[in-house]
Amino acid sequence: MIDRARLSELRATEEQRFVETHPRSGELSARAGESLLAGVPMPWMTRWPGAFPLFCESAEGARLVDVDGHEYVDLCLGDTGAMTGHALPQVREALLQQAGRGITTMLPSPDAVWVGEELARRFGLPRWQLALSATDANRFVLRFARHLTGRPRIAVMDWCYHGTVDETLAVLDGDRVVPRPGALGPQVDVAATTAVVPFNDLEALDRRLSEGDVACLLMEPALTNIGIVLPDEGYLAGVREITRRHDVLLVNDETHTLCAGPGGATRAWDLEPDLLVVGKPIAGGIAAAAYGMTQEVADRLSGPMLGHEIDVAGVGGTLTANALAVAAIRATLSTCLREEDFDRAVPLAERFTAGVDEVIARHGLPWHVQRLGCRAEYWFCPPPRDGAAAAAAVDEELEGFLHLWSLNRGVLLTPFHNMALLSPRHTEADVDRHTEVFGEAVAALVG
Incomplete structure (x- = not known):
């Protein structure tokens, strides 16, 4: 149901926008390429969307600020490493x-x-x-x-x-x-x-x-x-x-x-x-x-x-x-990852799931959103039952576009897949911002 030519055009536009709005990250990436293998201290850091990785200036709570001064709702949280929120x-x-x-x-x-x-x-x-x-x-x-x-x-x-x-x-x-x-x-x-x-x-x-x-x-x-x-x-x-x-x-x-x-x-x-x-x-x-x-x-x-x-x-x-x-x-x-913390984070993940599900239903897409506790993720297919089906469902072009679209609008998802992790430091407004951005991206895709 996705027009691949349209997807390619939209991705090119988002790539250009990323490069133009992140000059300092671009400069640091160029310098890093002279001393660091793959231009990053860990190879998987190249998996982020965009022509080069973002360089992070600071992170606190559920927000991250890059070296160009852009602030992001952080739904990656260090791919679970900062599940409690940053800078406790x-x-x-x-x-x-x-x-x-x-x-x-x-x-x-x-x-x-x-x-x-x-x-x-x-x-x-x-x-x-x-x-x-x-x-x-x-x-x-x-x-x-x-x-x-x-x-x-x-x-x-x-x-x-x-x-x-x-x-x-x-x-x-x-x-x-x-x-x-x-x-x-x-x-x-x-x-x-x-x-x-x-x-x-x-x-x-x-x-x-x-x-x-x-x-x-x-x-x-x-x-x-x-x-x-x-x-x-x-x-x-x-x-x-x-x-x-x-x-x-x-x-x-x-x-x-x-x-x-x-x-x-x-x-x-x-x-x-x-x-x-x-x-x-x-x-x-x-x-x-x-x-x-x-x-x-x-x-x-x-x-x-x-x-x-x-x-x-x-x-x-x-x-x-x-x-x-x-x-x-x-x-x-002693202060985090307690029942009261999950009582705050899980309803936010439920809100995320409901928001994504509503966008999918509105456009009649055969996609699905899955949730486990305070973690949620959307698929470009019905829910798989095993790893092989999940791997076969990966759509790198579509996934990369949605990640880059979100990043350019201040929402950071986990780079490896379409995962969002919610913490007690997030707010309903953070979740609703993702829903808004996701909805705009899907609307742009399907016209």
């Missing part, structure tokens, strides 16, 4: 105080005790360890699973994403496990390390786990990194039954699905994983993550964790659980 005063104060007492010592700080107790209370798993990132936490958990079971493979969902963990960058090509498109230099053939199954397919999961070589299933309770794909009714209960029957450890990665509530989807949906990983927002933007486990798993790990060679076990990191990061986690979890 309580985190800033905790960082200042801890920095004056020392940043990293390789010794536990008193805050670590509070953090462990709070994580156990929120998620219902009694034993915890910290990491620098959810990627690291996932790596460590996979090592534990292979050690405990003696099995060589791990299982993931087709088109999942769990950070830069080698074993998880795998997809299905028919019945074959192959590297995910774009994965650079896999160290080994993922077919040797990884089993891949479609989301929402219990029969495929049962069939694959019955082979007896899988140590653990690492999954998001709802897919988010290929767009929001919600579980069918009864699916997660079926996953738990199947993994138990085949003695496969179940790991919930809640790094994005934390948007479902203070204890993520695990608590909101009464799930019972053996291990759980969470990262990104738990330290208010400071690099930190955590992974928890049942008492049974902890008891089985107690020997190796106290062993003389644990420092070379492939688990840890010198700066992991440094005092500064742990202070930030305590400051964040």
Whole structure:
């Protein structure tokens, strides 16, 4: 239903507008190209719409200001890293105080005790360890699973994403496990390390786990990194039954699905994983993550964790659980990501969903908007049930145009897909501004 010639013309107009209104970002981008690979400190920063990345001057609450002085309603929030809102005063104060007492010592700080107790209370798993990132936490958990079971493979969902963990960058090509498109230099053939199954397919999961070589299933309770794909009714209960029957450890990665509530989807949906990983927002933007486990798993790990060679076990990191990061986690979890915060953010996501849905219906488009807690996302198709269908539905031309149109009008979406994350720092006016801008973009597209 979209005229591709019209789409191309509109995109060209928006590209020109972006270049003309962001001269300082353009200058900095040109300079950065002389010293930084790809012109940015992290390659995925090139994924933003426009001829060059925006350079950020400041961010506070739910707003971001670029170096050209433009202010944006920030619906990206650091792709979940700033889910609490930017520049939290309580985190800033905790960082200042801890920095004056020392940043990293390789010794536990008193805050670590509070953090462990709070994580156990929120998620219902009694034993915890910290990491620098959810990627690291996932790596460590996979090592534990292979050690405990003696099995060589791990299982993931087709088109999942769990950070830069080698074993998880795998997809299905028919019945074959192959590297995910774009994965650079896999160290080994993922077919040797990884089993891949479609989301929402219990029969495929049962069939694959019955082979007896899988140590653990690492999954998001709802897919988010290929767009929001919600579980069918009864699916997660079926996953738990199947993994138990085949003695496969179940790991919930809640790094994005934390948007479902203070204890993520695990608590909101009464799930019972053996291990759980969470990262990104738990330290208010400071690099930190955590992974928890049942008492049974902890008891089985107690020997190796106290062993003389644990420092070379492939688990840890010198700066992991440094005092500064742990202070930030305590400051964040004691004042943010609580029930009252979700009571504010979730209705805003509902308002976002209703606004987008009304625009789609008004124009009779076969599109869909999906919501998970305080996260919402729109699709250019009916809601997919698995990752492969979600990946097939990606329309980079259309997506890029809508992102750039929004950005040029002061609304910042997550660059990788059409995701909006709402925080307690957003307002109804922020949501309505997106609805207005989205409606104008669709109207321009369909004439």
